[in-house]
Amino acid sequence: MRRGLGLWCSGRMTRTTPSPAVRAATRQGVSVAVATGLYGVSFGALSVAAGIGVLPTMVLSLLMFSGGSQFALVGVVAAGGSPLAAVATSALLGARNTLYGTVVSPLLGARGPLRLAAAHVTIDESTAVGVAQPDRQAARVGFWTTGIGVFVLWNLFTLAGALAGDALGDPRRWGLDAAAAAAFLGLVWPRLAPRTAQVAAAVAVVVSAALIPVVPPGVPVLAAAASAIVVGLWAGRRAGPGEATRVRQVLTREGEA
Amino acid sequence: MTTGVLWGTVVLASLACLALKIAGHLVPEHWLADPRVARLSSLVTVALLASLVVTQTVGDGQGLTVDARLPALAVAAVALALRAPFVLVVVLAAATAAGLRALGWG
Numbered sequence: 001m002r003r004g005l006g007l008w009c010s011g012r013m014t015r016t017t018p019s020p021a022v023r024a025a026t027r028q029g030v031s032v033a034v035a036t037g038l039y040g041v042s043f044g045a046l047s048v049a050a051g052i053g054v055l056p057t058m059v060l061s062l063l064m065f066s067g068g069s070q071f072a073l074v075g076v077v078a079a080g081g082s083p084l085a086a087v088a089t090s091a092l093l094g095a096r097n098t099l100y101g102t103v104v105s106p107l108l109g110a111r112g113p114l115r116l117a118a119a120h121v122t123i124d125e126s127t128a129v130g131v132a133q134p135d136r137q138a139a140r141v142g143f144w145t146t147g148i149g150v151f152v153l154w155n156l157f158t159l160a161g162a163l164a165g166d167a168l169g170d171p172r173r174w175g176l177d178a179a180a181a182a183a184f185l186g187l188v189w190p191r192l193a194p195r196t197a198q199v200a201a202a203v204a205v206v207v208s209a210a211l212i213p214v215v216p217p218g219v220p221v222l223a224a225a226a227s228a229i230v231v232g233l234w235a236g237r238r239a240g241p242g243e244a245t246r247v248r249q250v251l252t253r254e255g256e257a
Numbered sequence: 258m259t260t261g262v263l264w265g266t267v268v269l270a271s272l273a274c275l276a277l278k279i280a281g282h283l284v285p286e287h288w289l290a291d292p293r294v295a296r297l298s299s300l301v302t303v304a305l306l307a308s309l310v311v312t313q314t315v316g317d318g319q320g321l322t323v324d325a326r327l328p329a330l331a332v333a334a335v336a337l338a339l340r341a342p343f344v345l346v347v348v349l350a351a352a353t354a355a356g357l358r359a360l361g362w363g
């Protein structure tokens with residue numbers, strides 16, 4: 001496993017003992033992968049409860065592979081939203097992965113099929129662990145360990161959840177509709193630290209609640225996304241450093257080492 | 258949704274998300290390095306998730322309903338404030354709603 005990772009991460013076989021930073025990155029990656037992979041159970045169960053069969057549910061975890069987008073698609077389908085609203089909502093939530101790609105791509109230096117694999121496992125968790133490392137080698141190990149670990153466990157636990165959910169019957173009886181709400185709350189919670197994010201969330205809540213009774217399902221979510229752009233433009237330059245600044249910090253530390 | 262439409266939705270949305278990931282690895286970094294892009298992207302993510310919380314908690318087709326989901330969400334919020342792991346938060350919310358419904362409410 002470690003030798004394989006060394007090959008992936010550096011493009012050559014590493015025979016030396018991994019540095020403390022690389023070992024720390026591996027440990028972080030594994031623990032994040034286990035924690036994240038586990039809640040694939042809730043996704044699998046919710047997706048099947050929403051009327052999405054076991055097979056399409058697995059396609060979502062294997063091919064879409066982005067928790068927020070997957071939960072969103074299931075949420076819109078469960079609410080009776082149109083296919084267009086479902087695709088638009090999940091794609092909008094997946095757009096942040098584009099940003100992550102621009103951040104991790106220079107760190108990874110992957111080419112060809114490896115680059116495609118890197119793109120596929122570019123998600124919140126792999127980016128966060130990768131960017132948090134003190135040097136480039138540790139960043140690569142952290143990214144790949146987290147990305148591959150989450151991919152494998154997320155899919156295994158999605159399957160477990162989907163099969164269990166299939167056997168449960170009425171999802172409301174088991175509180176699975178409330179579990180979906182809690183899942184979204186859990187996903188947004190760690191992002192609410194900045195004041196601007198709190199404003200955007202509050203505006204989104206008001207916009208959604210006001211629109212749900214008057215527009216078709218799925219549209220309130222898209223209107224909330226539009227409202228966030230208004231909030232962002234209004235907030236101007238007061239927010240803290242973004243992802244781009246953080247990666248520049250990582251690359252600077254790399255240069256100093 | 259019919260099975261065909263559902264499959265179309267699943268495959269199209271999945272390919273869209275995959276294409277967005279690949280685009281990030283292919284575009285020159287400076288295109289999206291503008292901090293304003295990063296900030297707007299993170300705010301849109303927050304708003305989408307917050308909106309989905311509302312839809313899932315009080316949405317009922319094209320209407321608003323207060324039922325067992327609302328106290329379940331409150332329990333989830335308390336669990337999150339106490340730094341409970343994600344899986345526990347989800348399980349506690351489900352158990353709250355299931356328990357209230359077993360008692361005949363919501």
